[in-house]
Amino acid sequence: MASHWTLGCDAVEPRALAAFWATALGYVEEAGYDFPDGASIVDPDGRGPAIGFLRVPEGKSAKNRMHIDIRVAGEGPWDMEKRERMIRAKVAELVAAGAAAVREEADGDVLGHVVMHDPEGNEFCVA
Structure with missing residues (x-):
């Protein structure tokens, strides 16, 4: 049986980036997620993984090693x-x-x- 998993992403503005990816993927904000320096989106059909965004102080500095x-x-x-x-x-x-x-x-x-x-x-x- 496959494991449930979440894709974790660093962000300067986690809520704004989560909103963009929710639009891109047809995801929705995760109900009950209330972390002030983060955001989480989920597949409304429950099939795809959750995607979490956490605030980090540094900006992106190199090419992604993994991407969607x-x-x-x-x-x-x-x-x-x-x-x-x-x-x-x-x-x-x-x-x-x-x-x-x-x-x-x-x-x-x-x-x-x-x-x-x-x-x-x-x-x-x-x-």
Whole structure:
């Protein structure tokens, strides 16, 4: 049986970063979590892990060693035109929520994923 787990993240502004990731992932604020220097979000369907954000004094200084990839297109096989439209729509939504698109990765004419930064500069991908 798999273990329940939480992804822990450092943040300068934990509540703001948690709000961004709740939007990005369709998560909600964890009920009853009341730590003044942190925030926690959970999958409302109870399937995905919780994600906790704790305030740290230092800012981000290097590339993430681990990051979240948002898979809007789900599992293959894919209609590649539809998949690209889904990726681009999610990227636009996340840019409006405070993220930055960094670059697109493609295999020839086929969009693979878009590398992005969240509001605190953490890398993640939309595929």
